Amino acid sequence: MNVIVIGDGNLGYSLAKSLSTDGGNDVTIIEKNAGMKNNTIESLDVRYIKGNGASARTLIEAGVRDTDLLIAATSGDEMNMVCSLTAKRLGASHTIARIRDPEYADELSQIKEDLGLDLVINPEQAVGGEIAKLLELPPAISVELFAGGRVEMAEIKAAAGMPIVDMPLKEIPQKIGSSILIGAILRGGEVIIPRGEDVILADDTIYIVGHPSMVFRFCAQIGIRVRKIKNVMLAGGGRIGYYLAKALNEIDMSVKIIESRYERCVELAEILPQTLVINGDASDSALLRAENIGDMGGFVSVTDKDEENLMTALLAKRNGVPKVVAKMDRAEYADILGDIGIDNLVSTKAVTANYILRFARGLQNAMGNFANTLYKIVGDRAEAIEFSANKSARLLGRPLKDLSLVSGVLVLAIVRKNEIIIPHGNDSIEENDSVILITKGRKLLDLNDILTGEETR
Amino acid sequence: MNCGMIAQSIGLLLYIEAACMIPSFAVAMIYGGGDARAFLFSILSVSAAAFAARLVKPARKDIYAKDGYAIVGLGWLLASAFGALPFIVSGAIPHPADAFFESVSGFTTTGATILRDIESLSAGILFWRSFTHWVGGMGVLVLMLAILPSAGAKAFLIMRAETTGPSADKFVPKVGSAAKILYGIYALITLAQAVLLCLGGMTVYDSLVHTFGTVGTGGFSDKNTSVAAFGSVYIEMVIAVFMMLSGVNFTLYYSLLRRDWKSVLHDEELRFYCALIFAAALGVTLNTYMGGVYKSIVEAARYASFQVISIITTTGFSTADFNVWPSASQFVLLILMLVGASAGSTGGGMKCVRIILLAKIARREFLRLIHPNSVSVVKLNGKTVESETLAGVLIFFFLYIAALVAATVLISLDGSDLVTSATSVLSCVGNVGPGLGVVGPAGSFAGFSPLCKLALSLCMVAGRLEIYPVMLLCVPEFWRRGNH
Numbered sequence: 001m002n003v004i005v006i007g008d009g010n011l012g013y014s015l016a017k018s019l020s021t022d023g024g025n026d027v028t029i030i031e032k033n034a035g036m037k038n039n040t041i042e043s044l045d046v047r048y049i050k051g052n053g054a055s056a057r058t059l060i061e062a063g064v065r066d067t068d069l070l071i072a073a074t075s076g077d078e079m080n081m082v083c084s085l086t087a088k089r090l091g092a093s094h095t096i097a098r099i100r101d102p103e104y105a106d107e108l109s110q111i112k113e114d115l116g117l118d119l120v121i122n123p124e125q126a127v128g129g130e131i132a133k134l135l136e137l138p139p140a141i142s143v144e145l146f147a148g149g150r151v152e153m154a155e156i157k158a159a160a161g162m163p164i165v166d167m168p169l170k171e172i173p174q175k176i177g178s179s180i181l182i183g184a185i186l187r188g189g190e191v192i193i194p195r196g197e198d199v200i201l202a203d204d205t206i207y208i209v210g211h212p213s214m215v216f217r218f219c220a221q222i223g224i225r226v227r228k229i230k231n232v233m234l235a236g237g238g239r240i241g242y243y244l245a246k247a248l249n250e251i252d253m254s255v256k257i258i259e260s261r262y263e264r265c266v267e268l269a270e271i272l273p274q275t276l277v278i279n280g281d282a283s284d285s286a287l288l289r290a291e292n293i294g295d296m297g298g299f300v301s302v303t304d305k306d307e308e309n310l311m312t313a314l315l316a317k318r319n320g321v322p323k324v325v326a327k328m329d330r331a332e333y334a335d336i337l338g339d340i341g342i343d344n345l346v347s348t349k350a351v352t353a354n355y356i357l358r359f360a361r362g363l364q365n366a367m368g369n370f371a372n373t374l375y376k377i378v379g380d381r382a383e384a385i386e387f388s389a390n391k392s393a394r395l396l397g398r399p400l401k402d403l404s405l406v407s408g409v410l411v412l413a414i415v416r417k418n419e420i421i422i423p424h425g426n427d428s429i430e431e432n433d434s435v436i437l438i439t440k441g442r443k444l445l446d447l448n449d450i451l452t453g454e455e456t457r
Numbered sequence: 458m459n460c461g462m463i464a465q466s467i468g469l470l471l472y473i474e475a476a477c478m479i480p481s482f483a484v485a486m487i488y489g490g491g492d493a494r495a496f497l498f499s500i501l502s503v504s505a506a507a508f509a510a511r512l513v514k515p516a517r518k519d520i521y522a523k524d525g526y527a528i529v530g531l532g533w534l535l536a537s538a539f540g541a542l543p544f545i546v547s548g549a550i551p552h553p554a555d556a557f558f559e560s561v562s563g564f565t566t567t568g569a570t571i572l573r574d575i576e577s578l579s580a581g582i583l584f585w586r587s588f589t590h591w592v593g594g595m596g597v598l599v600l601m602l603a604i605l606p607s608a609g610a611k612a613f614l615i616m617r618a619e620t621t622g623p624s625a626d627k628f629v630p631k632v633g634s635a636a637k638i639l640y641g642i643y644a645l646i647t648l649a650q651a652v653l654l655c656l657g658g659m660t661v662y663d664s665l666v667h668t669f670g671t672v673g674t675g676g677f678s679d680k681n682t683s684v685a686a687f688g689s690v691y692i693e694m695v696i697a698v699f700m701m702l703s704g705v706n707f708t709l710y711y712s713l714l715r716r717d718w719k720s721v722l723h724d725e726e727l728r729f730y731c732a733l734i735f736a737a738a739l740g741v742t743l744n745t746y747m748g749g750v751y752k753s754i755v756e757a758a759r760y761a762s763f764q765v766i767s768i769i770t771t772t773g774f775s776t777a778d779f780n781v782w783p784s785a786s787q788f789v790l791l792i793l794m795l796v797g798a799s800a801g802s803t804g805g806g807m808k809c810v811r812i813i814l815l816a817k818i819a820r821r822e823f824l825r826l827i828h829p830n831s832v833s834v835v836k837l838n839g840k841t842v843e844s845e846t847l848a849g850v851l852i853f854f855f856l857y858i859a860a861l862v863a864a865t866v867l868i869s870l871d872g873s874d875l876v877t878s879a880t881s882v883l884s885c886v887g888n889v890g891p892g893l894g895v896v897g898p899a900g901s902f903a904g905f906s907p908l909c910k911l912a913l914s915l916c917m918v919a920g921r922l923e924i925y926p927v928m929l930l931c932v933p934e935f936w937r938r939g940n941h
Contacts, residue, residue: 002630026630034843041613042522047630050840 001025001363002067004092006053006083007074008036010329011098011123013044014349015071018357020046025360028062032074054082056090065091069363071356072097077104085115094118094363096356100125102242102271119359123352127302128243130351131325134344135232135298136251137216138323139224141205141344144375146386147415147434152212153183153384154219155377160202162222170196178218180210181422183412183438184382191382193410193440207377207384209412209436211420229253229297229323235282235312236303237261237268240327240348244300249274253298256291258282282312288319298323306330313342350376361385361445382440384412387447389433394448401425404452408440411450458936459524461515466528466601466615467535468510473601474536475503477592478543478585484662485581492581495547503539523935525614529598530926533918536597537561540589549582554907561914563589564597565921566803568676568773568890569881571903571910575681580662583679587669593921594673594703594803595643596620603636618926622800623811623853624846628708642710643803647672650699657691667692667774671699674804676773676890683898685776690759693776697766704730704770704798725838726799726810733809734769737793738762741786748783761786769793771805773890775898787893791880794887805888805920807857814842814850856924861886864916871909881905885913886920 005016008031020027027046030053031037041048051058053074064070070092072080077099084095096119104111108120133143140154158165164172169182185192186205192198200206208215232248234241237259245255249272256276259265265279280287282301293299299316301309306328313326328345337345358374375384389396395403400411400423414421415434421427429435435447444450482496520528540563541556543549550556555571562569563586572578578586592600596619602612612632617625629635647668654664666679680686684696709721721727738761746757760777767774768790779790797806817835824831834841861882869878873895880892881902891898902910919927929935 020630026634028630041627042611045613045631045633047627050843 001069001360002063003027003360004030004053004059004062004064004067004070004087006030006070006072006080008040008048009073009075010349011352012071012073013040014353015073015356016040016044016046018353019360020044030058030062054079054086056086059083059087059090067092069094069096069360071095074098077101081111081115084117088116096121096359098123098352100239102239119356121352121355122243123348124239125243126355127240127327127346127348127351128247131240131244131300131302131327131344131346132247132251134325134346135229135248135253135300135323137212137219138227138229138298138343139219142377144377144384146384146413146436147420150211150415150418151209151413151420151436152215153207153209153375153412154215155205155207156219156224158200158202158204158206162202162224164200164222165202166199168197168199169194176218176221178210178214178221179422180208180214180218181412183207183209183384183410184377184440191440193382193408193438207438210422227297227322231296232256232298232300233258233288233291233293233296233316233321235299235301235309235316236327237264237277238302238304240302242268242272244302245272245275256296258287258291283308283315285315285319288315293319293321296321298325300325300327302327306333310337310342314340317341382438383444384436384438385444386434386436387444389429389431389435389447391431392446392448393429393431395429395451396431397428399426399428405450406442406452408442409444409450410438412436412438458527458938459515459517459520461513462518462520463524463527463531464510464513465515466598467532468507468513469605470532470536470597470601471503471507471510471539473597473604474539474592475500475507477588478503481543481581481585481588484584485579488580488662490579490581492543492547492549492579495543496581496585498546499539499542502542506539520611520614522614523929525611525618526926526929527935528615529618529922530918530930532598533564533922533926534930537564537914537918540564540585543582543585547579547582549578552907554910555903558902558910558914559586560589561917562890563587563675563677564593565888565917566590566594566673566675566771566805567885567888567917567920568670569885569896569902569913569917570677570890571901571905573901573903575679578679583666583677584662587666587675587677587679590673590675590677591647591669592673594675595639595707599636599639602632603640605633619922620801621805621923622706622808623814623850624843628711638711639707642707642714643672646699646702650695653695654692657689657695659687659692667696668699670774671696671772672703672803674700674703674770674772674798674802674888676767678774683775684763693759693763696774697763700766700770700772700774701734703772704766704802704804706799706801707803708801720838723838725813729813730769730799730809733793733796734766737769737789738765741765741782741789744783744786744789748786750782764790765793768889769796769804769806770798770802771887771889773884773898775891778897778899780893780897780899791883791893794880794883794889797887807854807887810837811850811853813837814847815854818847818851853924856928857886860916860919860924864912867912868905868909871906873905881913882916885916888917888920 003019003025005012008029016027016029019025029046030049030051032052034050037048049062064087070087072083074080080097084097088095095117097117098121100122112120137143137154139156142155144153182194184207185194232253232255234257237257241257248255258278258280260281262279265277269277299321301312303309309326313324317324324342325344326342329347329349361374411423413436414423478496478500485493485496537560541560544556550559558571598615598619616632627635651664651668670677712720741761742758745751745761746754751757763776764779796812797808798804800808800810821833864882865879868882877894877896881896884892896902
């Protein structure tokens with residue numbers, strides 16, 4: 001696929017990286033300030049054009065006429081709108097724009113229609129939503145949603161003493177009696193796509209798939225104390241803080257934001273009437289204590305600085321907050337940190353890249369079974385992906401146990417209208433079902449990719 | 458420095474070199490000379506060396522800019538050394554320094570020879586000698602990248618170090634596809650010329666040898682008197698046209714394939730290149746005609762234009778002995794040797810685009826002297842050239858001249874006359890082939906001492922790789938692991 005990325009910033013770079021390595025797309029980057037040019041062309045197999053991505057001349061030079069996907073990811077919302085509008089006029093098949101100003105956020109559907117945009121990405125809003133999901137299910141390290149939120153995949157740490165430890169997976173339905181499925185096990189850095197005989201060990205990280213309420217119940221059944229979070233404190237009232245507070249208010253959590261810039265505090269107070277806005281420094285532990293940090297069910301640090309987020313998160317953990325989330329954009333940091341007690345690290349880059357890759361993967365396969373959702377889990381080592389099964393799928397109506405599936409693939413769930421099927425051998429995939437799969441070590445572009453070579457004939 | 462990855466890449470390169478010897482082996486079998494055995498031996502020993510290099514397992518996979526330079530610099534020296542094997546083993550060129558010189562001259566598309574009687578060599582050896590032009594013209598490592606199924610992002614570091622010109626930009630996103638497109642265009646041009654030469658009455662063998670010499674802008678011929686041996690205006694015209702085509706930036710052909718006529722017509726380097734050829738050909742024609750070298754102006758135009766094109770594209774074929782031309786014409790040819798062909802072509806020299814940029818930098822400097830507070834940028838093809846690139850051009854100019862001077866001093870110690878020493882170095886660094894004096898079109902480099910031949914070989918590699926990769930290999934800091 002030919003892809004143009006406008007803007008070689010944080011987001012543009014990581015998108016170009018994922019798109020050029022994942023799936024082998026031909027990526028061209030357009031950037032006005034060629035300051036990072038050498039760094040980019042030495043590390044990525046992409047073409048680099050210095051120029052203004054909104055000008056027709058530059059876009060034509062970049063080959064916009066044969067472009068399947070154009071992503072406008074410069075720092076300016078208006079610039080991104082003009083870029084995608086121009087590109088669409090010049091013949092780009094699909095366009096994605098980053099639009100993140102909260103003022104536009106409510107008018108997005110109109111903007112999308114007027115500019116002919118195929119997708120609008122608001123990274124801060126996406127991250128805010130991501131963090132809100134984590135606070136909804138506190139034991140989870142991560143939560144991913146499929147089929148419009150009807151299926152949930154939660155990442156949970158198995159601890160010694162839980163009833164599921166040392167139990168073969170096939171016995172879980174009888175002994176615990178819950179309609180969930182263990183989709184993957186992460187043991188010592190290795191991803192295991194489990195079979196019925198596999199056993200969960202203490203300190204494994206497991207991925208639980210099922211209806212959100214079932215997952216919640218399962219957590220309670222295996223002895224994880226799930227208490228709904230009522231009070232959340234946010235450090236940092238930037239865009240992420242705003243979107244997060246808004247999302248949390250919608251699920252009836254009470255939110256307190258600590259923000260150091262007074263003017264921003266006034267703005268926040270204006271746009272977030274249900275939220276308590278505190279003007280002060282979040283890394284000041286006296287202030288945190290004065291604001292009853294000990295009574296908080298959750299603490300989220302989302303300032304611009306990774307280091308500051310880390311330190312305030314540790315401070316919150318020290319003060320006994322049960323669920324602490326920190327925003328951390330540099331993947332290198334997350335790797336060297338390991339387990340230092342912060343419950344979740346969330347990266348804007350990773351969330352946004354996931355979001356756009358999902359769309360790109362769907363495009364690559366527009367003719368076959370459309371991939372609706374894609375999550376890269378455990379640092380790209382496995383993918384959970386959702387396909388809509390249409391007529392082109394060769395496995396329709398056949399019981400799963402009769403299918404010859406490639407190794408490292410597991411069918412996690414089948415969604416048929418409002419019914420969620422946690423599949424057993426006798427279940428089959430029908431037309432118009434949403435099929436959720438997990439895969440390790442291979443890229444799935446089509447539902448038919450899960451069948452082995454013998455099936456293809 | 459990631460020695461493991463460098464060894465892996467060089468191993469791969471040597472495998473490709475071994476594969477490149479197979480056509481020559483086939484030719485040797487067909488013509489039945491005694492050299493087939495020499496090729497078989499060479500193929501096996503190059504493969505063995507490649508296998509040995511591939512045994513070095515890299516500790517990590519990542520390479521950086523300097524590793525790219527090391528791969529290209531070492532790769533070229535080793536490929537040239539192994540390319541000399543057939544000459545030595547077959548006994549055609551027994552002395553190792555001579556054989557290395559001839560091999561380097563082939564790969565760098567210089568076309569300078571130490572042979573006095575070319576026609577006495579066997580068909581297979583002469584074919585190999587010319588085939589190295591073809592491979593070296595577009596680049597051995599670019600060929601490697603074109604063949605590799607997937608050349609990762611880091612391959613750009615290698616391609617950048619091997620292709621010529623002041624700034625390397627990919628015209629398609631993937632390095633692998635760029636290499637494939639370049640070789641595709643190159644192969645098409647090669648095929649077209651070989652067919653046209655066959656139509657002119659050449660044997661298939663002769664046409665291939667001269668085609669390799671032309672499109673690689675090398676200049677090896679299998680005749681003692683070079684292209685003049687055929688005495689055919691048609692053949693001279695075909696060769697002249699294809700020399701000119703090979704001296705053009707190959708990415709422009711890609712633009713043509715994409716029907717992007719405008720960027721080709723308005724390309725400043727192409728215009729300068731054509732204008733320079735026209736002006737020089739006109740000047741030399743008039744000068745040789747009025748100097749009484751040729752009786753008619755048509756004859757003067759025929760020889761002058763062929764020679765001008767042959768020299769500016771740094772091919773080095775000859776139809777006339779310009780040693781006997783008036784000194785003004787000789788001087789024009791020397792300037793053309795210095796300027797060279799276009800960036801991104803198979804030709805050598807400093808490249809037209811650098812001359813254009815140097816002139817523009819000078820003009821900007823004048824403007825600044827007149828209007829001290831003026832702000833201006835240097836533009837090429839309507840686009841602003843980054844100041845780093847401009848600085849790079851100035852530094853390159855200095856290094857190029859410095860290399861010429863240093864090598865000339867070294868060669869003159871051997872006792873040759875000034876014209877011979879200076880023009881042999883100029884010709885070798887510019888990858889041209891013939892010089893003036895003893896190394897003129899009718900002469901050869903046989904008279905130099907072995908040490909001089911090695912120094913000139915190094916000059917040729919340095920000129921082909923545009924100084925940096927070879928120079929970096931000689932800098933101690935390049936190899937050190939610590940901070941010093």
